[in-house]
Amino acid sequence: MIERTFVEQGIRNIELDKYLKSELGRAGFTKSEIVKTPLVTRIVVNVTSPGLAIGKGGQTIRQLTEEIKIRFKIDNPQLEIREIPTPNLDAQVVVDQMASMISRGFSWRSVVYRSLRNIMMAGAQGAEIIIKGVIAGKGQRKRKQRLAQGYMKKVGDQINLVGFGKASARTKIGNIGLKVRIVRPEIQFPDKIDVREYLATKKEVEEKTKKEPKEKKEKIKESEKKEEKPTEKKKEVKKAEKKEEEKKTEKKSEKKPAIKKEIK
Numbered sequence: 001m002i003e004r005t006f007v008e009q010g011i012r013n014i015e016l017d018k019y020l021k022s023e024l025g026r027a028g029f030t031k032s033e034i035v036k037t038p039l040v041t042r043i044v045v046n047v048t049s050p051g052l053a054i055g056k057g058g059q060t061i062r063q064l065t066e067e068i069k070i071r072f073k074i075d076n077p078q079l080e081i082r083e084i085p086t087p088n089l090d091a092q093v094v095v096d097q098m099a100s101m102i103s104r105g106f107s108w109r110s111v112v113y114r115s116l117r118n119i120m121m122a123g124a125q126g127a128e129i130i131i132k133g134v135i136a137g138k139g140q141r142k143r144k145q146r147l148a149q150g151y152m153k154k155v156g157d158q159i160n161l162v163g164f165g166k167a168s169a170r171t172k173i174g175n176i177g178l179k180v181r182i183v184r185p186e187i188q189f190p191d192k193i194d195v196r197e198y199l200a201t202k203k204e205v206e207e208k209t210k211k212e213p214k215e216k217k218e219k220i221k222e223s224e225k226k227e228e229k230p231t232e233k234k235k236e237v238k239k240a241e242k243k244e245e246e247k248k249t250e251k252k253s254e255k256k257p258a259i260k261k262e263i264k
Contacts, residue, residue: 016072020045023064027052030084030092030165040076043068048093050081088122091165095180098129102169102176108135115180116147125183126150133176142174151183161187 013034021029028048035042047053054061061079068077087093094115101111112129119127128148134140153162163182168175 012072016043016068019068019071020064024053028084028087028093028096029053030090030096040078041074042078042080043074044080044082046082046084048084048087050083053081086122088118089124089163089182089184091163091180091182092167093165094119094182095165095167095178098178098180099167099169099176102178103171105171108176112145112147116149119182120149123185124150125185125187126152127183128152128179128181130179131176132178134171134173135176138173152181153183153189158189161189 013032016034017032020032023029024045024047027050030046030048032046033044035044045053052060061081065077065079068074068079084090084093098111098115102108108131112131116127116129126148127150128146130144130146132142132144134142135145136143153159161183163184164180166177166179168177
């Protein structure tokens with residue numbers, strides 16, 4: 001069954017992510033992408049600190065490739081380490097940092113407010129942090145706290161454009177769940193696009209595309225004319241040289257031959 005193969009691949013990808021998370025947690029692992037080619041299976045690993053993921057002389061990455069080959073039965077795997085340029089705009093990185101700080105004993109309020117401030121300072125359009133669990137103290141009920149700032153989408157297909165990450169922090173009181181949503185600065189939603197500006201820019205682009213071939217044709221014609229001019233000049237010079245040669249030959253023929261005196 002085709003469905004079974006897809007399900008098996010999905011389960012294997014989840015297990016691979018869990019394994020890489022346990023091995024590369026210190027390196028700031030967020031997610032992995034599997035790209036299959038006819039020769040190799042390329043696994044792209046996104047981390048915040050690639051130096052820890054590679055190790056001294058590539059030792060850790062070699063061990064990981066061998067372990068993945070044996071455990072997950074992947075033919076000829078090749079790990080590619082990719083650095084996350086702005087960690088404060090990656091939802092999974094932010095939520096993992098928050099979970100580790102809360103589990104170490106930091107106050108959830110200071111952690112959440114600081115993370116939200118860092119996200120917005122990094123240039124995000126909007127951010128939302130949801131924390132749920134026994135956050136009031138020992139013996140208190142579980143409750144939910146939501147902090148948000150900026151522009152956020154919660155419904156429709158546009159949710160796929162919003163970065164999402166979740167994690168759980170283990171404390172002495174109990175587990176605390178965390179969810180983070182981030183709208184990156186380069187994302188443009190359909191409802192934010194001005195139709196008039198879009199149509200105006202479209203017309204400008206069309207006009208430019210129409211003008212470009214005309215300008216190219218004119219340039220080609222000018223270059224052809226420039227090429228033709230020197231050839232015409234050369235022809236004229238050759239004609240003039242031929243005429244001079246003809247004149248010289250005519251003059252020589254017109255001259256009478258000298259009469260030799262007879263010696264008695």
